[in-house]
Amino acid sequence: MELLTYLPEVFSGVNLVILILGTVVGLLLGAMPGVSPTMAVALLIPFTFQMDATSGLILLGVIYASTVAGGAVSAILVNIPGAPANIATILDGHPMAKSGRATEALHYCFISSGIGGVLGVLVLIFFTPPLAELALRFGPSELFWVAILGVTVIGSLGSASVLKGLIAGAFGIWISLIGFNPILGTERFVFTSHLQGGVSIVPALIGLFAIPQVLYMVESAWRGQSGEEFRMESRSIWRSVRYNLSRVRTLTLGSVVGAIVGLIPGAGGQIAGLLAYDQSKKFSKNPENYGKGEADGVISSESANNAMVGSSLVPMLSLGIPGSPTAAVLLGGLLIQGLFPGPDLFSQHGQVVWTFLGALLAAQILLMVFGLYISSLSRYVIRIPRQYMAGAVAVLAIFGTYSVQHSYSDVLVMLVLGTGMYFAMRYGFGPGPVVLGIILGPIAEENLLQGLIIAPALDGPVPYFFTGTINIVLISLCLVSVGYSIYSELKIRSRRRAAQSAEASGK
Amino acid sequence: MINLMKRYLMGLLAVPVVFGLSALGAVQADFPQRPLTVMIPYTAGGASDFQARIVTIPAEDVLGQPVAIINRPGAGGQVGWNQVVQSFGTDGHELAGYNVPHFIAQSIMHDTHYNKDNLEPIANWGADPAVLIVSRDSQFDTLEDLVEYAKANPGRVTVSGAGQFVGHHIATLQLERAAGIELRYVPTSGGVDAMRFVQGGQSMAGFNNLSDAYRARDRLKILAIADVQRDEEFLPDVPTLKERGFDVDDSSVNFRGVMAPKGVPEDRLEMLSEAFVKMFNDDRSKRRMSAGGSPLRVMNRAETREMWERQQVALEELFEGMEAN
Numbered sequence: 001m002e003l004l005t006y007l008p009e010v011f012s013g014v015n016l017v018i019l020i021l022g023t024v025v026g027l028l029l030g031a032m033p034g035v036s037p038t039m040a041v042a043l044l045i046p047f048t049f050q051m052d053a054t055s056g057l058i059l060l061g062v063i064y065a066s067t068v069a070g071g072a073v074s075a076i077l078v079n080i081p082g083a084p085a086n087i088a089t090i091l092d093g094h095p096m097a098k099s100g101r102a103t104e105a106l107h108y109c110f111i112s113s114g115i116g117g118v119l120g121v122l123v124l125i126f127f128t129p130p131l132a133e134l135a136l137r138f139g140p141s142e143l144f145w146v147a148i149l150g151v152t153v154i155g156s157l158g159s160a161s162v163l164k165g166l167i168a169g170a171f172g173i174w175i176s177l178i179g180f181n182p183i184l185g186t187e188r189f190v191f192t193s194h195l196q197g198g199v200s201i202v203p204a205l206i207g208l209f210a211i212p213q214v215l216y217m218v219e220s221a222w223r224g225q226s227g228e229e230f231r232m233e234s235r236s237i238w239r240s241v242r243y244n245l246s247r248v249r250t251l252t253l254g255s256v257v258g259a260i261v262g263l264i265p266g267a268g269g270q271i272a273g274l275l276a277y278d279q280s281k282k283f284s285k286n287p288e289n290y291g292k293g294e295a296d297g298v299i300s301s302e303s304a305n306n307a308m309v310g311s312s313l314v315p316m317l318s319l320g321i322p323g324s325p326t327a328a329v330l331l332g333g334l335l336i337q338g339l340f341p342g343p344d345l346f347s348q349h350g351q352v353v354w355t356f357l358g359a360l361l362a363a364q365i366l367l368m369v370f371g372l373y374i375s376s377l378s379r380y381v382i383r384i385p386r387q388y389m390a391g392a393v394a395v396l397a398i399f400g401t402y403s404v405q406h407s408y409s410d411v412l413v414m415l416v417l418g419t420g421m422y423f424a425m426r427y428g429f430g431p432g433p434v435v436l437g438i439i440l441g442p443i444a445e446e447n448l449l450q451g452l453i454i455a456p457a458l459d460g461p462v463p464y465f466f467t468g469t470i471n472i473v474l475i476s477l478c479l480v481s482v483g484y485s486i487y488s489e490l491k492i493r494s495r496r497r498a499a500q501s502a503e504a505s506g507k
Numbered sequence: 508m509i510n511l512m513k514r515y516l517m518g519l520l521a522v523p524v525v526f527g528l529s530a531l532g533a534v535q536a537d538f539p540q541r542p543l544t545v546m547i548p549y550t551a552g553g554a555s556d557f558q559a560r561i562v563t564i565p566a567e568d569v570l571g572q573p574v575a576i577i578n579r580p581g582a583g584g585q586v587g588w589n590q591v592v593q594s595f596g597t598d599g600h601e602l603a604g605y606n607v608p609h610f611i612a613q614s615i616m617h618d619t620h621y622n623k624d625n626l627e628p629i630a631n632w633g634a635d636p637a638v639l640i641v642s643r644d645s646q647f648d649t650l651e652d653l654v655e656y657a658k659a660n661p662g663r664v665t666v667s668g669a670g671q672f673v674g675h676h677i678a679t680l681q682l683e684r685a686a687g688i689e690l691r692y693v694p695t696s697g698g699v700d701a702m703r704f705v706q707g708g709q710s711m712a713g714f715n716n717l718s719d720a721y722r723a724r725d726r727l728k729i730l731a732i733a734d735v736q737r738d739e740e741f742l743p744d745v746p747t748l749k750e751r752g753f754d755v756d757d758s759s760v761n762f763r764g765v766m767a768p769k770g771v772p773e774d775r776l777e778m779l780s781e782a783f784v785k786m787f788n789d790d791r792s793k794r795r796m797s798a799g800g801s802p803l804r805v806m807n808r809a810e811t812r813e814m815w816e817r818q819q820v821a822l823e824e825l826f827e828g829m830e831a832n
Contacts, residue, residue, distance in 0.1 A: 139709035180582030
């Protein structure tokens with residue numbers, strides 16, 4: 001098999017250096033809020049000009065895989081997702097850290113990332129031809145329903161109640177409408193030139209998560225409280241590995257959801273993590289623990305976003321159609337090297353591609369090893385006094401936002417959104433649903449508009465959006481998702497009521 | 508291996524050295540003093556982006572300064588191009604990529620801040636004609652099949668393209684008029700997406716860039732090219748719409764190049780134009796462009812300005828009586 005033939009190439013000389021350095025740099029870049037995987041890969045493309053095709057691709061692939069995993073570090077320790085893909089990791093990762101289980105959470109995060117990542121790359125290696133065909137079948141109607149499936153998760157994401165979650169989600173979707181109509185190019189809701197290009201995801205993500213955190217730290221430092229200080233426990237890696245491996249169902253669920261979402265053009269890691277988190281919550285025996293520090297929450301989200309990495313390259317390598325925004329940037333790196341996706345890629349440039357795939361596989365294992373090592377170092381982050389921490393996070397937030405596209409308007413938007421979120425959080429609104437709204441709004445809108453343009457040429461909008469196998473499967477998933485949310489909400493409520501009445505009668 | 512590693516390490520070391528040298532060079536010429544930026548208003552990885560990166564590789568040898576590509580995507584280029592006239596400095600260090608007919612068409616149909624008169628062309632590197640494509644297993648084998656079907660089923664043939672008022676849209680409009688048929692144009696967010704629509708059967712046909720279609724040629728049928736002559740280098744067997752009797756000219760050809768905001772001193776514009784023309788004609792750029800099926804057409808400032816003016820007239824005529832919706 002070709003993979004084994006070219007495997008020695010992966011571990012030889014320059015490639016090995018790139019592999020190791022790339023993994024470490026990627027983990028660190030990923031941990032910085034503002035440096036999303038997409039941006040990290042775009043940043044490094046110019047460096048690949050000087051390299052031969054194999055080394056260049058290895059660098060980009062390794063950075064892609066490790067930044068996705070690295071984003072979990074800041075998510076768990078400081079409650080700020082390093083990238084949109086790590087939003088779901090926050091929901092249970094940070095509560096785990098607050099209750100003194102930060103090292104454990106980081107362990108689960110890297111072990112699950114490694115396992116999910118390896119599975120994703122195996123999907124890429126073994127199932128590319130049939131799955132690429134499947135990816136092509138996702139048109140506007142199917143993608144619209146994928147976005148709606150994402151919306152059904154909004155209610156259950158870290159707000160005080162489902163209603164508040166939905167209000168926050170709707171606000172996020174409205175924010176996403178600011179700027180230009182993605183299909184027709186007309187402007188709407190633009191009141192100042194700062195909003196001209198609309199609100200991009202990374203500034204919004206940083207603002208909504210980081211700024212309330214900074215203000216909260218300043219507030220508690222000002223009041224002379226030590227705040228929610230937590231210490232990092234020392235925990236044996238092997239114990240974490242054993243527990244993690246025992247969560248077979250969660251790992252499988254996360255990896256499978258991640259791999260499927262990765263295939264869908266344009267969906268990407270942010271949705272993979274959230275959908276996997278939501279599914280694992282719904283399948284769980286004790287869903288009420290989610291959001292309070294449930295290890296399965298971290299495991300599902302992190303295995304999903306790394307499984308997405310490999311499978312998002314399936315349609316890219318075989319058809320030139322990227323499965324995620326980061327894969328799209330990676331495609332550019334491939335084209336610059338004179339490698340053109342398609343069946344020819346494997347036959348003509350077998351050495352490059354198979355070495356690349358081998359490196360991707362090795363990177364998933366390396367990031368697990370280095371990640372586990374970093375986990376034990378992370379305690380130093382926690383020892384930093386609050387006031388310095390607040391300053392450092394504020395600087396990183398502003399720098400990270402500005403560097404995305406060199407725009408002060410983005411910084412302003414980030415600060416305004418963040419300050420607003422700080423006050424909204426006092427009334428039980430969470431940042432998760434808002435960001436999800438901002439991510440899903442454009443996907444839903446663009447595909448709905450395209451669908452409505454295409455539909456009249458076929459049999460009209462109703463058959464276009466409601467028939468076809470994939471559409472029907474997705475619609476059923478949406479219905480099940482909503483139905484199950486209502487059912488479990490009622491169940492938890494009645495259980496609580498029963499407990500209260502038992503308590504009352506006991507007195 | 509050690510040699511290779513040495514090369515990379517030397518490359519890294521070279522960065523400060525080059526910066527140092529260029530500081531020396533500044534004594535001789537005061538421009539450019541720092542790395543130039545070229546803003547591309549499309550996503551990284553798209554055709555405009557990767558071509559810009561390829562053609563500016565020789566920058567350091569020619570200008571003494573590297574060129575950095577910055578992406579500012581949104582609304583088919585409008586977000587980035589608005590910024591060129593609103594916030595770019597006029598000292599010649601901040602440049603942008605242009606796509607014609609896109610930006611001219613948008614300035615006619617939308618309320619944009621930019622138009623051909625407040626921008627200054629520097630040099631043109633490429634001309635990517637729109638080609639009419641259908642998927643490999645499509646019922647259409649020839650242009651005539653498609654036109655006939657569209658005549659019998661008005662509005663039933665969907666045609667994907669890279670967005671509203673870009674070259675692909677213009678080619679669709681021109682074909683509709685020339686053949687007396689009604690097509691249904693589906694704008695997508697870029698050439699890659701438009702290609703996906705054709706391959707996946709979401710649209711029955713599409714207009715796309717010659718370069719992208721050339722690379723995907725084993726998965727497509729390329730029916731015609733919307734240009735005044737055949738492309739002898741890449742697709743010698745594909746007929747032009749014109750030779751098949753449909754009066755479609757080259758208004759939809761996607762010209763790519765570099766421009767600056769109005770206000771950059773004349774001598775700098777001249778110097779930049781000369782330098783970019785040299786870069787675009789460099790063997791390194793040429794070889795990589797040709798490998799990707801991207802036709803090169805290098806034009807200097809004056810030639811580019813003339814092309815812009817010509818396009819403005821042609822597009823105003825084409826859009827006469829159309830609403831921007």
